[in-house]
Amino acid sequence: MTSPSATLTAWAGAWLHGLSAPDDVVDAMQEWAPMHLVCAENAVTAGRTGLPWPDPQDSGAATLLGTLRREATVESELRLVLPEPGDVRGLPADTAFAKGAISSGQGVLIGRPGHAGTGLVPTVEGPDVLRWTAYTIDETPIDADQIPLGEAEYLMREATREAASAISGLHTVGADTATHPREVIAEALAHTGRHRYPDSTPARVLRVLDSADRVDAILSAAVRLSPADPLTAASGTLAELLRPLGRSVRLARAAAINSTTRAARTS
Structure with a gap:
């Protein structure tokens, strides 16, 4: 595994569908950093998700699971995005999430295509600290660029x-x-x-x-x-x-x- 977003997508995807335990997800995330700070990108997202804003809390990787569980429905998709400048496939255009994911080179989308969803972007805050920012996605894009x-x-x-x-x-x-x-x-x-x-x-x-x-x-x-x-x-x-x-x-x-x-x- 080469990025925190890939780890979260793979392990949380297994957990959401009964193929792994929540402790397995937390343990996998701890390999990236012992401390995970989680916060909302703005007040609207904070009100919708219940995440802290404007200051993050050291609530641990378990908070990420709670956020994903709230967003998960039968029709929701959990999707890894790995963009870079000049290659923004899979991102909702002209959004704060897209900007954050491009800057970080990674991100996680969860939502039903065509409906509102949530984006998560990790950034390194220190040698042992990852900060996860949650963004509101007004319309989760269809993954038309995904290759087989x-x-x-x-x-x-x-x-x-x-x-x-x-x-x-x-x-x-x-x-x-x-x-x-x-x-x-x-x-x-x-x-x-x-x-x-x-x-x-x-x-x-x-x-x-x-x-x-x-x-x-x-x-x-x-x-x-x-x-x-x-x-x-x-x-x-x-x-x-x-x-x-x-x-x-x-x-x-x-x-x-x-x-x-x-x-x-x-x-």
């Missing part, structure tokens, strides 16, 4: 080849050869490996997520080991190559996590 799991698998197969090719060429463009790429990749994978998935996660989903983690680790190694001068032609070529690969990783991760929550909802 099969397409996510294909994306990761292609991305694995391209990422491996990119990092294998670093030594030919003056990269730092003191550190071997395998060491950097192993370090990144060890970090993501700390965050486990619910037992109910389908094997196919786990394969996609494992591939995404591996590609992301290769990309991180490529950035870390690339030549120091960002103006070199080689560095420019590397940056152009890595950008779409990073986007493929985000698409695959969101597709995999969201397919799991959909499967749990319809089971």
Whole structure:
């Protein structure tokens, strides 16, 4: 697991449909930070959700579960979004939630498509503190940009080849050869490996997520080991190559996590 929003979506999705216990969700969230501050984005959201505003409270990850439980209905969707500047798919346009999710690079949507819902965005407040801000979504968007799991698998197969090719060429463009790429990749994978998935996660989903983690680790190694001068032609070529690969990783991760929550909802 590579983000608090992914952890919350996967584990809360399992919990909401009876596939995990609330303590399991809290334990998974504690891996990201021992302290979780939760607050509403404004007074309207505070009145609707019962969350504190304007100052957050150290109410813990359990408060997130209460918020999700209040919002959850039979027709509600729990959805991970992983946007970046220039790629805002899945976000409700021109909203405070969209702005916060883009800034954070992640977020969680819950609601019935076409109806009001809630968005949650985490931000790092300190080395051991995550702050979650809840936003009111006037109209939960239909997830028209979600790719099928099969397409996510294909994306990761292609991305694995391209990422491996990119990092294998670093030594030919003056990269730092003191550190071997395998060491950097192993370090990144060890970090993501700390965050486990619910037992109910389908094997196919786990394969996609494992591939995404591996590609992301290769990309991180490529950035870390690339030549120091960002103006070199080689560095420019590397940056152009890595950008779409990073986007493929985000698409695959969101597709995999969201397919799991959909499967749990319809089971």
